[in-house]
Amino acid sequence: MRIFGANNAVFVRCRIQTDSALSIEHFGGKVKRLLAGFIALGLALSSQALNAQDQPQGRGGRAGGAPAEDTFPSAEQFANSKEAQAHVASAMKIGGSDMADTAKWFCTNTGPQRVALARQAQGLPRLPTVQEGPIKLFDNLTYIGFNDVGAWVVPTSAGIILFDALNSTDDAMKVIEPEMQKAGFDPAQIKYILLGHGHADHFGGASYLQMKYHAKVLAAMPDWAAIQRGGRGGAAPGLMPDMDVMDGQKLTLGDTTVTLIRLPGHTPGTIGMVVPAKFGGRTHNVAIMSGTQMPTQDSLDAFKHVFNDELKKLNVETFFGSHPDILMNSLMLMQSIREKYPTGSHPLLLAKNKADRYMDIVLECARARLAAQGRLTATN
Secondary structure (H helix, E strand, C coil): CCECCCCCCCCECCCCCCCCCEEEECCCHHHHHHHHHHHHHHHHHHHCCCCCCCCCCCCCCCCCECCCCCCCCCHHHHHHCHHHHHHHHHHHHHHCCCCHHHHHHHCCCCCCCCHHHHHHHCCCCCCCCCECCCEEEECCEEEEEECCCEEEEEEECCEEEEECCCCCHHHHHHHHHHHHHHCCCCHHHEEEEECCCCEHHHHCCHHHHHHHHCCEEECCHHHHHHHHHCEHHHCECCCCCCECCCCCCEEEECCEEEEEEECCCCCCCCEEEEEEEEECCEEEEEEEECCCCCCCHHHHHHHHHHHHHHHCCCCCCEEECCCCCCCCCCHHHHHHHHHCCCCCCCCCCCCHHHHHHHHHHHHHHHHHHHHHCCCCCCCC
């Protein structure tokens, strides 16, 4: 069984397709948050006419929200650019024999995409939406949701941190709440909801959860206007985030502290978080990233900072996304873990050398795409 794609250790060739004190370290204090709220309100009012793309789509689609910044070279541009191909060669060298498939997965003209988009590009019919959760991937990290998009539950000694909220109020009521309960979690214990970015398949159920459980909603301010606007023809109601997200910010709930990261590219306000996941009596840092697109040099520079100055220093050992089959969390492997929780080594964890090289490959392949479009202005 040959390893394939971004996951390096997980994406196989046969794939078918805490009440302790609540605290948040938030820079700028009350004045800055108040000012931020006024700015966000202004952005919401001014952007409505510019962003009227709220037509309903299938599950896992954007269907309203922040404008995506994704821009890619054509396959011909990518293949014919000597500068781009030099970066591809560099990524292959970083990958070596043990991570060559990872380099091949990331070094395409678009990079890895959601299965639905990849199938659409190939003219293939959409796969049926299947409810997959709950899947306990670590002792304190559970995936809930569908085969194409999900959310992440982080239980602590003082409540729950939820990352993303699926597509709609309906999903919150019929998927998030029952799947949490099935996994042994009380949705009423949700204290914080982190929104990966301002597309409706990530914030759709947040308004319902915010109102019902009085959870605090965090999102990066560049996406606030889109989140306030809502999407999916009203199925994903708009809401007002309670807090901004700053790069390197620490969010503590009970006995657990997660590190928040800013990853601008897929949208201006795309974020992620590093979770101290428990397994086998040890803590392993897991990076959940809501997007890995780097359509500009500024975006690439932001990712370079996060990878080199934060994630590598935190010894992150694996990389997940809310859309399966893009990063390390392949649907096939998540399903196998659901059926039998690991008792020895964890199949989703990488040794530090491999995890660091994984990030280097992602950066080098992003440089290749920018080079193919003549947008790369710095090579290191």
